[in-house]
Amino acid sequence: NAGVTQTPKFRVLKTGQSMTLLCAQDMNHEYMYWYRQDPGMGLRLIHYSVGEGTTAKGEVPDGYNVSRLKKQNFLLGLESAAPSQTSVYFCASGGQGNNEQFFGPGTRLTVL
Amino acid sequence: SQQGEEDPQALSIQEGENATMNCSYKTSINNLQWYRQNSGRGLVHLILIRSNEREKHSGRLRVTLDTSKKSSSLLITASRAADTASYFCATEDKQGAQKLVFGQGTRLTINP
Numbered sequence: 001n002a003g004v005t006q007t008p009k010f011r012v013l014k015t016g017q018s019m020t021l022l023c024a025q026d027m028n029h030e031y032m033y034w035y036r037q038d039p040g041m042g043l044r045l046i047h048y049s050v051g052e053g054t055t056a057k058g059e060v061p062d063g064y065n066v067s068r069l070k071k072q073n074f075l076l077g078l079e080s081a082a083p084s085q086t087s088v089y090f091c092a093s094g095g096q097g098n099n100e101q102f103f104g105p106g107t108r109l110t111v112l
Numbered sequence: 113s114q115q116g117e118e119d120p121q122a123l124s125i126q127e128g129e130n131a132t133m134n135c136s137y138k139t140s141i142n143n144l145q146w147y148r149q150n151s152g153r154g155l156v157h158l159i160l161i162r163s164n165e166r167e168k169h170s171g172r173l174r175v176t177l178d179t180s181k182k183s184s185s186l187l188i189t190a191s192r193a194a195d196t197a198s199y200f201c202a203t204e205d206k207q208g209a210q211k212l213v214f215g216q217g218t219r220l221t222i223n224p
Contacts, residue, residue: 042214050209103154
C-alpha cells in the first residue's frame with residue numbers, strides 16, 4: 001500500500017496564479033484533511049472532509065477551496081496565490097473510529 | 113489559534129539519556145496524540161491517550177495525561193540518534209470529524 005501520496009512535491013508560483021494540490025489515499029479512509037505548516041509552528045487545519053462529496057472549513061480556510069469527488073482523493077485549490085500562502089502543505093487521512101491520522105510527505109509551495 | 117503549547121521548544125541531550133516533552137491545551141478533549149516529524153517529512157503517529165486514561169506506554173515511550181491541568185507529557189527513554197526529530201502533541205476535540213489541533217512542537221536533538 002502506498003498510504004497517502006501528494007503531488008506535486010514542490011511548486012513555485014507567481015502571485016495571482018492558480019494551482020491544485022492532489023492528495024490520494026489507498027486505505028479506504030472516510031476522513032481526509034489538508035493542513036499547512038509554517039516555520040516554527042505546528043500544523044493548522046485548512047479544510048477537511050468526512051466523506052465523498054462533503055467538505056468543511058478548518059481553522060484557516062481563506063484563499064483555499066477543496067473538493068472530494070472520489071473517496072480516495074482530496075484536492076486543494078488556490079485560485080489566486082498570495083505570498084502569505086508560501087508554506088508546506090500536508091494531507092492526512094483517517095478511518096472513522098480510528099483516531100490516528102496518516103500523513104502524506106508534503107508539498108512545499110513558494111509564492112513569489 | 114493553536115490549541116496547545118509545548119515546552120521546551122528545543123531540547124538537546126546525549127544519547128542514552130531520557131527526553132521529556134510537555135504539552136498544555138485549552139479545551140475538553142476526546143484524546144491526545146503525539147506525532148514525530150523528521151526533517152522535511154510527513155508526520156508519523158506515535159501514541160494516543162484517551163481522556164479517561166492517565167498513563168500509556170509503547171516501547172520506549174511513556175505518555176501521561178492530566179485532564180484537570182489540561183496537560184500531557186511524553187517521555188522517551190534511552191534515547192538514540194534516530195530519535196532526533198520534532199515532536200508534536202495534537203488534541204482531538206469533541207466536535208466530531210476526528211479533527212486534530214496541533215501544538216508548535218519540540219525540536220529534539222540527540223547527540224552521539
